[in-house]
Amino acid sequence: SVANVGLESVPIEVEVDVAEQGFPGFTIVGLASKAVEEARERVKTAIKNSGFDFPPKKITVNLAPADLPKVGVAYDLPIAIGILAASQQCPILNELDSIFYGELSLDGSLRATKGVLLVGLFARRSSIFVPVESANEAAVVDGIAVFPVRNLKQVVDHLTGAKKMEVLKHVEVEELVGEELVDFDLAEVAGQEMAKRALTIAAAGGHNLLMWGPPGTGKTMLARTLPGILPPLLPAEALEVTRVYSVSGMISAGExxxxxxxxxxxxxxxxAAGMIGGGSNPLPGEVSLAHLGVLFLDEMAEFPRTVLEALRQPMEDREVEIVRAAGHVRYPAGFSLVGAVNPCPCGYLGHPRRECKCTDKQIRKYRAKMSGPILDRIDLHVKVPAVETNKLTAESSSPSLSSRERWWG
Incomplete structure (x- = not known):
């Protein structure tokens, strides 16, 4: 099987011994986490409900290398196959170089499991057996045989030759990426010409942007148009983004x-952990989920200062390193930051029709939440003044991709 450490995959050998002597039991060793230890009950029940015999003997499962922590539920399938092979119920001699990866349900079916794309990228020129709901992730990897598995019995039938499984058809990444309709089009926004100009400059140069203005001036709507004027993802970029979402378990079934x-x-x-990433088994945070896209901080001054300060290193290095006692992982963080902030706590400083009730001290304290080093990393600062609400949006005669076509051809 495979262990995903950050965006890297490490091979894991699942060794199973079914001893003739000793008290019956089921032990998993090799720095297994709580979720892996609970596989004992899932695997035992899944084997029985799939119509196979669970040997009433002393069973020892070793996940090697033993010094690498094993986290997650993807070891269910290889453990079950190992037990069936060790008890002479399933031959695996012809599949020793294959990778088995997936979580078992109690009825023997396989659940969608995160990280399948990373497994496919690791298993170049090999075969992988993965849950059918997650198999499409690996279909974009060339040179491997992807077997979409519905249940444990299907794998055993394939290994015994009773009923061979079909290999999932390979799909070229180039066929999947390209022009798509955008949700928010800058061409549909009327007024705020200065902010629109700043957005196009930010898109063209990969700059960070901060918009200052009172409530209701369209800052959020303007920010949501930025992905629509950025160039479409290249195949290599799409694969890079998908790796992050795959290891986070955020790819929909069948996608x-x-x-x-x-x-x-x-x-x-x-x-801070949610923004940067973290946990005992470090997962990507918002800065990595926004990789090659946009990280929008609405009401930026309301974010805890510790969270904003944690953005310094990712904004500078375009990657984030998470260090834990068990090791450290790196995730990409090449995002474009767009912030929206009110000019004062009440939001109406300089508003033509509303009176600001904030004192100078309150305004200074409010703005001090965003430190100099953070503001220095934001290249573009633009004021978004108050305008009539009905002038913020207007029906556009241009197609939905007009802004992108204008700036990128």
Missing amino acids: TIIRRRPFRAPHHGVS
Whole structure:
């Protein structure tokens, strides 16, 4: 099988011993996490419900190398196949170089499992047996045989030759990416010409952007148009983004690849770990989920200062390194930051029709939440003044991709 450490995959050998002597039992060794240890009950029940015999003997499963922590539920399938092979119920001599990866349900069926794309990229020139709901992720990898598995019995029938499985058809990434309709088109926004100009400059140069203005001036709507004027994802870029979403388990069942540039808009209550990534088994945070796309911070001054300060290193290095006692992982973080902020706590400083009730001290304290080093990393600062609401949007006679076509041809 395979262990995914960050965006890298490490081969894991699943060794199974069914001893004739000793008290009956089922032990998993090799720095297995709680989820892996719970596989004992899932595997045992799945084997029985699939019509096979679970040997009433002393069973020992070793996940090697033993010094690498094993996390997740993807070891269910290889453990079950190993037990059936060790008890002479399933031959695997012809599939020793194959990778088995997936979570078992109690009835023996396989559930969608995250990280399948990484498994496919690791298993170049090999065969992989993965859940049918996640198999499309690996279909874009050339040179491997992807077997979409519905249940445990289907794998055993294939290995015994009773009923061979069909290999999933390979799909070229180039066929999946390209022009798509955008959700928010800059061509549909009327007014705010200065902000629109700043957005196009940010898109062309990969700059970070901060929009200052009172509530209701269209800052959020303007920010949501940025992915629509960025160039379409290249095949290599789409694969890079999909790797991040695959290891996060955020690819829908049956989906093959991420086709659009990401747009992430976390709430201002997000934690530093949620923004940067973290956990005992570090997963990508918002900065990595926005890789090659847009990270939008609405009401930026309301974010905890610790969260904003944590953005310094990703904004500079375009990657994030998460260090834990068990090791460290790196995730890409090449995002374009777009921030929206009110000019003061009440939001109406300089508003032509509303009176600001904030004191100078309150305004200074409010703006001090965004430190100099963070503001220095934002190339473009633009004011978004108040306008009539009915002038913010207008019906466009241009097609939905008009803005992208204008700037990128």
